[in-house]
Amino acid sequence: xxxxxxxxxxxxxxxxxxxFPIKFDRYxxxxxxxxxxxxxxxxxxxxxVNAILVPFLIYSIAAIGLNILTGYCxxxxxxxxxxxxxxxxxxxxxxxxxxxxxxIIHIILAGGITAAVGTLFGLPSLRIKGFYxxxxxxxxxxxxxxxxxxxxxxxxxxASGQINAPERTxxxxxxxxxxxxxxxxxMICLVFTFACAVIARNLTRGTLGRSWMAIRxxxxxxxxxxxxxxxxxxxxxxxxxxxxxxxxxxxxAVYLGAVEVGEVYGIQKSFIxxxxxxxxxxxxxxxxxxxxxxxxVLPVFLKLxxxxxxxxxxxxxxxxxLVVVGLLIILFLVLEPHGLAQLWRVAKEKLRLWPFxx
Amino acid sequence: xKLKLTTAALAALMAxxxxxxxxxxxxxxxxTGPYASGGxxxxxxxxDYFTLLNERDGGIGGVMARVLECETGYNTEKxxxxxxxxxxxxxxxxxxxxxxxxxxxxxKATADDIPIHSMGYGRTSAKNGDVFSHVFNxxxxxxDGASGAINYLLESNGGDxxxxxxxxxxxxxxxxxxxxRTLEELSAKHGFELLPLAVDHPGQEQKxxxxxxxxxxxxxxxxxxxxxxxxVAIQEAANIRFPMxxxxxxxxxxxxxxxxxxxxxxxxxxxxxxxxxxxxFPVFDDIQKYVVDAGKAAGAGDQIGTVLYxxxxxxxxxxxxxxxxxxxxxxxADITAAMMRDGMEALEITEAxxxxxxxxxxxxxxxxxxxxxxxxxxxxxxxxxxxxxxWSLISDFKPTDQDVINALIQEDSAAYAAENNIxxxxx
Numbered sequence: 056x057x058x059x060x061x062x063x064x065x066x067x068x069x070x071x072x073x074x075f076p077i078k079f080d081r082y083x084x085x086x087x088x089x090x091x092x093x094x095x096x097x098x099x100x101x102x103x104v105n106a107i108l109v110p111f112l113i114y115s116i117a118a119i120g121l122n123i124l125t126g127y128c129x130x131x132x133x134x135x136x137x138x139x140x141x142x143x144x145x146x147x148x149x150x151x152x153x154x155x156x157x158x159i160i161h162i163i164l165a166g167g168i169t170a171a172v173g174t175l176f177g178l179p180s181l182r183i184k185g186f187y188x189x190x191x192x193x194x195x196x197x198x199x200x201x202x203x204x205x206x207x208x209x210x211x212x213x214a215s216g217q218i219n220a221p222e223r224t225x226x227x228x229x230x231x232x233x234x235x236x237x238x239x240x241x242m243i244c245l246v247f248t249f250a251c252a253v254i255a256r257n258l259t260r261g262t263l264g265r266s267w268m269a270i271r272x273x274x275x276x277x278x279x280x281x282x283x284x285x286x287x288x289x290x291x292x293x294x295x296x297x298x299x300x301x302x303x304x305x306x307x308a309v310y311l312g313a314v315e316v317g318e319v320y321g322i323q324k325s326f327i328x329x330x331x332x333x334x335x336x337x338x339x340x341x342x343x344x345x346x347x348x349x350x351x352v353l354p355v356f357l358k359l360x361x362x363x364x365x366x367x368x369x370x371x372x373x374x375x376x377l378v379v380v381g382l383l384i385i386l387f388l389v390l391e392p393h394g395l396a397q398l399w400r401v402a403k404e405k406l407r408l409w410p411f412x413x
Numbered sequence: 414x415k416l417k418l419t420t421a422a423l424a425a426l427m428a429x430x431x432x433x434x435x436x437x438x439x440x441x442x443x444x445t446g447p448y449a450s451g452g453x454x455x456x457x458x459x460x461d462y463f464t465l466l467n468e469r470d471g472g473i474g475g476v477m478a479r480v481l482e483c484e485t486g487y488n489t490e491k492x493x494x495x496x497x498x499x500x501x502x503x504x505x506x507x508x509x510x511x512x513x514x515x516x517x518x519x520x521k522a523t524a525d526d527i528p529i530h531s532m533g534y535g536r537t538s539a540k541n542g543d544v545f546s547h548v549f550n551x552x553x554x555x556x557d558g559a560s561g562a563i564n565y566l567l568e569s570n571g572g573d574x575x576x577x578x579x580x581x582x583x584x585x586x587x588x589x590x591x592x593x594r595t596l597e598e599l600s601a602k603h604g605f606e607l608l609p610l611a612v613d614h615p616g617q618e619q620k621x622x623x624x625x626x627x628x629x630x631x632x633x634x635x636x637x638x639x640x641x642x643x644x645v646a647i648q649e650a651a652n653i654r655f656p657m658x659x660x661x662x663x664x665x666x667x668x669x670x671x672x673x674x675x676x677x678x679x680x681x682x683x684x685x686x687x688x689x690x691x692x693x694f695p696v697f698d699d700i701q702k703y704v705v706d707a708g709k710a711a712g713a714g715d716q717i718g719t720v721l722y723x724x725x726x727x728x729x730x731x732x733x734x735x736x737x738x739x740x741x742x743x744x745x746a747d748i749t750a751a752m753m754r755d756g757m758e759a760l761e762i763t764e765a766x767x768x769x770x771x772x773x774x775x776x777x778x779x780x781x782x783x784x785x786x787x788x789x790x791x792x793x794x795x796x797x798x799x800x801x802x803x804w805s806l807i808s809d810f811k812p813t814d815q816d817v818i819n820a821l822i823q824e825d826s827a828a829y830a831a832e833n834n835i836x837x838x839x840x
Contacts, residue, residue: 215590
């Protein structure tokens with residue numbers, strides 16, 4: 056009834072190619088943006104920002120990055136944690152080395168450095184595929200974490216091996232360090248997430264995204280029709296790592312403030328981002344958000360339900376959380392391999408026909 | 414459905430609205446994950462002591478204590494979530510039992526005016542209260558531990574260990590790296606050779622490190638481990654037949670969980686400590702009577718008297734004493750986190766006070782002041798007796814090399830102050 060193309064006429068090619076061709080979708084998208092930018096910053100408190108919103112936004116960027124590589128280009132990567140660490144340490148070295156430069160530039164540069172490192176580790180993907188590539192990226196994960204622990208230059212020779220984010224401001228408002236207001240923390244993450252999502256969405260709709268998908272669906276056929284696998288795979292690694300690097304930098308500088316590489320950017324992180332895109336939906340930007348939201352909110356929700364409401368012991372609830380996440384992954388792999396995004400797609404199809412399903 | 418919703422909403426309301434004012438002691442515990450073997454007894458001891466105070470004395474100064482437990486899994490992200498979710502409840506002091514989470518909370522808690530007590534862990538230079546206004550690490554810190562271990566070796570080797578080789582097996586994290594700088598200074602001072610060997614999280618794989626120990630033949634091995642790493646290290650040491658009496662762990666590497674898996678082979682293993690071991694103290698009778706027999710013991714109730722349970726108990730005791738001090742200073746029973754900070758800064762633990770609490774000679778005596786948030790840095794040594802299955806204190810709480818340590822603390826805290834633009838707090 057409301058959700059249909061009928062009556063929505065495109066008069067230019069530009070209109071015909073827009074991201075949300077259905078009017079209802081488009082207005083919903085504007086409404087979400089308006090709420091996120093204009094309403095949420097005024098009502099958030101410390102708890103919401105630190106426990107839910109900021110981790111959700113940052114993990115969304117990481118999931119978008121990994122989704123480009125794994126969901127769109129079909130290259131399985133278990134090195135996300137390591138690449139996030141590159142972003143974090145690059146950001147730290149830039150922040151402490153050039154204190155006068157704006158933090159936003161540092162975060163973008165950190166993404167660029169991660170892109171270079173990611174491309175380097177993407178080189179083997181030209182020769183190896185599937186499981187073997189997963190193992191190669193796993194090696195990247197362990198090597199990078201080991202390196203950041205071993206080489207003390209990366210943590211400015213501090214005794215503990217920790218990196219701490221000094222205070223930096225954007226337009227005079229601190230966004231890192233101890234004195235950050237919750238809304239400032241939220242806003243900087245939101246701006247980066249918004250920009251990343253728009254860029255990723257448009258990249259995946261264009262030539263580059265199509266060549267990635269061609270490689271994913273069948274690399275030999277793609278090569279025959281003229282897709283350059285070298286270019287497609289390496290750009291996927293570079294762009295994916297760029298996003299992952301930005302998320303790593305934000306995770307360190309804005310969210311945690313102090314980081315120990317083995318603990319924060321360990322193999323655990325690689326898996327959780329992979330779970331996000333599996334549950335959310337491979338090859339979908341919306342899926343990256345949905346997966347990140349689910350895995351960030353689920354533990355908090357279970358804790359509220361189990362510990363605060365029902366009064367269960369904390370360890371039981373922590374274990375239930377693991378069981379639920381495991382179960383979700385199995386169920387999604389078996390029942391809906393395309394994840395939450397596919398459920399959303401099916402729901403939209405149904406909505407289009409509603410209320411006359413025939 | 415509607416009924417269900419109403420019930421849920423009602424339950425939430427009841428859970429959210431505390432009936433009366435109470436003193437909230439959050440316990441950021443970890444009963445899950447690779448470090449749970451250490452987290453469980455500590456959390457049990459911490460909770461049981463406050464239960465005892467509530468049941469026996471009717472709380473602290475007439476106000477009931479409430480322990481707010483939040484599971485961190487030794488994970489910094491969950492630690493942040495726990496901190497944010499509990500700080501609004503009027504939390505008085507945070508004890509995260511994790512060096513990583515402590516680092517995380519130092520700036521946050523300082524900004525929120527809530528004290529942190531990182532007892533025997535965390536950032537060592539927080540001892541300098543002039544810079545770290547809200548962080549306390551009495552009665553002893555890692556650098557005291559490093560110096561205490563070396564002092565013990567000096568004492569048992571006739572005051573001379575020059576030319577000897579000391580290996581340090583450490584958890585490759587902020588925690589494990591803490592003692593290295595002190596040990597380097599001490600090695601220059603006493604002329605021993607230091608051999609640091611890193612073990613990566615979680616520490617299940619240590620073959621190569623112990624192979625290196627077998628090859629290099631150090632005279633002594635020190636260990637900075639936690640969780641499963643300890644058990645594996647002691648087992649590996651037994652496998653290469655390293656003499657256990659020359660193997661000394663930090664206080665986090667000296668609990669029953671660490672030595673029991675190696676069986677008789679662990680006999681003679683030593684660990685540092687800053688509190689008493691065993692359950693031979695009057696307070697344990699009260700715990701039996703008021704907590705265990707009343708069915709109010711935390712967790713499974715099977716940890717009472719273990720080393721880490723005692724440490725949790727000791728941490729709770731120090732927190733309760735600081736709260737009493739704060740009530741005394743401010744003349745009100747219902748204290749806030751800021752008042753709690755003042756209480757911690759004025760804390761004084763004497764023999765008489767410990768005896769009064771049913772814990773005679775349980776820990777070192779110390780006083781806290783604005784400039785010194787770390788106490789008097791007295792460190793003891795315990796040894797494991799595998800046949801009896803008990804730890805015993807073989808060297809009493811003795812002073813450590815404060816000349817070396819203070820210089821390092823000044824240097825590190827000055828760097829922190831400069832980095833974060835912190836002025837002097839004590840004038």
